[in-house]
Structures are given as C-alpha cells and as structure tokens.
Amino acid sequence: MPRTVGQIDQAKSQAILDAAAEVLGTGGLSAPMDEIARRAGVSKQTIYNHYGSKAELIRAIVDRRVEEIAAPLLAPGAQDHPQEALAGFGRVMLELVLRPLGRSMLKMTVQAADDMPDLARAFYEAGPKTSRRRLAEFLRAETLAGRLAVDDPDQAADFFAGMVIGVRQIAGLLGVEQAAEPEVIEQVAQEAARRFLRAYGVD
Amino acid sequence: MPRTVGQIDQAKSQAILDAAAEVLGTGGLSAPMDEIARRAGVSKQTIYNHYGSKAELIRAIVDRRVEEIAAPLLAPGAQDHPQEALAGFGRVMLELVLRPLGRSMLKMTVQAADDMPDLARAFYEAGPKTSRRRLAEFLRAETLAGRLAVDDPDQAADFFAGMVIGVRQIAGLLGVEQAAEPEVIEQVAQEAARRFLRAYGVD
C-alpha cells in the first residue's frame, strides 16, 4: 500500500485525475462525476475531498499536463542540420496533437472555453504559444548563423506549425479520425521541413 | 425535417435560425432554448413547431450555412498568375475562419461532435475537406500547366491551408482573439502565397 503524506491519499489523487482526463476527454465535459468516480474506483465524496468542484478538477487536469505537454519541444537539438532540427520539431508537434492525451486535452479546453476563459488562455499560452515561441527562437538563431533567411520568425513559425498540424488538429476535434502510423508522421514532418527550407533557404 | 406546410411563417423560421446561431455560437451549445426564443422574439412553442427538437435546430443551422460557407472558394480565378490565385484562396480561407459566422459554426460543430458525429462529419466534408480538395485541384492544374512543381497536391494543399489558418483557428476556438484587420489578412495571404511558391516553384 502506498505512502500517504497528509492523511490524503496521493495515489488516489492521481487515479482520479487519470480517470477524469479519460472520461471527460472522450465523453465530453458534460460527463457525470459519478462515472469518473466509478472509473477511478473511488467514491464521489473522495473526489470532492481532493478537488473542491468539477471546475477545479478540470483545472487540475489541464495544469498537470500543460507543462508536460510542451516539454518535449525543448529536446530537438538546434545544432544539427536545419532539416533534421525542423523535422524534429514537426515530429514532436504531430505526436502531441495525435496522441489521445493531447487530443482530449485540446478538446476539453475548447469545450471549457466558454465558461472558463482563463483556463483556455492558460492552455493557449502554455501549449501552442510556447511551442511557436521556441520554434521562432530556433529560426532566429539559424538565421543569425546564416543557415536560414527568415525575415519574420514569428510568422514563419506559425506557418511551419500550421503546415504540420493544421488539418489534423481540426479533424481530430471533429472526431474525424485517420490513423496515425509513425511512418506517416515521419513523412509529413520530413516533407514539411524540406519544403520550409526551400521557402526560407538562404540560397 | 417534417415540413408541416400549413401556414407556417417563413420569416420566423429565419429569425429563429439567426437567433439560435447567435446564441449557441457565443454561449455554447448548452445555452437554453428560452434564450433563443427570447432573442428571436418568438415563443418557445413556435421553435418546436418549426424544428422538432434542439438537435434538429442545430442541424438546421449547420445545414443552412455549410454550403454558403464553402461557396466563396469557387471564386478565385485559376488563370491569373499563381501568386494572385493562391493569395486569393488564402484570403478567402482567412476571412471564413475569422468571421464570427465561420467561427461560431466551427465551435458549435466541435462541441456537438461527441453527441452528433454525423453532423461533425458532414461539416468536415462540406467545409475543410471541400476547400482542400478545390485547392488541390488548382495545384494539380497549375502543375500540369508547368507553372508549379507539386508532386503531392493533397499534402501541399494541407500545407498551404495550414500555413494560412493554422494558428488563428485554434486561437479562435479557445477564445483568444486578436483583431482581424483587413491589411493583416492581406499580408498573411500574400506572404503565405509567396513562400509557398518558393517551396513548390518549378525553378
């Protein structure tokens, strides 16, 4: 049995968050608390002990995942050949968007945007905005190094991100799935990087 | 769809649709029927006389607008210089996405996707899918004419559409607005077209 800190059971906190993310992500934000409780193997009261309300539970889900979502975007090494670095960015973005986790996270946030605009904004800042910023920084650095000729790094970052995830994002939101085989991801990321380099190359 | 063609008031039908699109688009799909009735200057019973249920009302909204949404994409003349034709596509797409109508339509459909997957699919086919197809056809034609060198027109169309509307789409869904001045639209469309031509030019 797990160690507990206060008297509150941390393992249950995680189980609740996992169950809630799963249930709310697939069934929509209107999914009932009872189902979350059932899925988490926990009584409804316990959920309210840990998080005070449904809104705060949702907040907790997003807060927990938001940094872990943008984190992989630090990884791609900026010192390789630009083609590989760019493709790396693209691959990570695509995986983020196609993975059930990222998908349901976005869906939840969109659905919550009406009632909790602050949450939507926080998600936007931590997710899309941050990733664009990192990409823009990379483009700026590469331009300074003379390997690219990007005049407006922010716009160029938007362009590249849009190329890679554009369609799939909205297809995912609408529940119009197409499978996400790794080789497709790789092909799209590589091709987007290649075309982008042609569009913004120094030549 | 039961068209009880008695003395039913067509003007009221429109007023209801307009009010419903407004209310459901801004307040979310959970906005109450009473508010729609109030906004339309009509009794709730009348709404149920015209459309049988909330679900069918939503369906009617989407059905009415869906073709009128993709329609402008026919316009851009394919015979001009590719740069202008492409920029035209981009401009139309951007306006579609930024206009409150298109925005609320997308938001509604995303929110409804859980409960009415067929509606989401229909919207996807008529909207994003159709526009990509037309763009892809254009690219194919231009390639045949020797003015472009596009090997995979479908993917290229996705890329271009993503460049133009990518970020704004999700920003809009999250309610993180930035104003849409016409000159910004124009600049983005032109720049995207320019870069795309560099990426896919014949040279």
Place this chain on the structure above:
DNA sequence: AACCGCCTGGACTGGTGAGTCCAGTTTTCC
C-alpha cells in the same frame, strides 16, 4: 360571422447531474 390553425406566455413534467449528508468502515498516526 364562424372556423381553423399558428401564435403567445406561462405553468408544468421529467430527467439529469452537481454537490451534500450521513452512518458505518478502513487506514494512518501516536
């Protein structure tokens, strides 16, 4: 004029779900 059907407004039903309460049980801490 008399009829018919759409309209209004407001009251009403039924279902669902958030959040609470409670009595009894388990777990942790000292």
Place this chain on the structure above:
DNA sequence: GGAAAACTGGACTCACCAGTCCAGGCGGTT
C-alpha cells in the same frame, strides 16, 4: 490499542433545462 481523519456507498437536495400542455389572442379563408 485507540483517536483522528479519510474513505465508502447510497440517499438526498437543488438547480437547470428540454420538451409538453393549455388557455387565450390573432389572422386568414369560405
């Protein structure tokens, strides 16, 4: 071992909302 705190499960309250019902008003048709 015993107290305190957390957990369970199930019943319960309360609010909200889709959809129905009804009594009366209004406009067109014959």
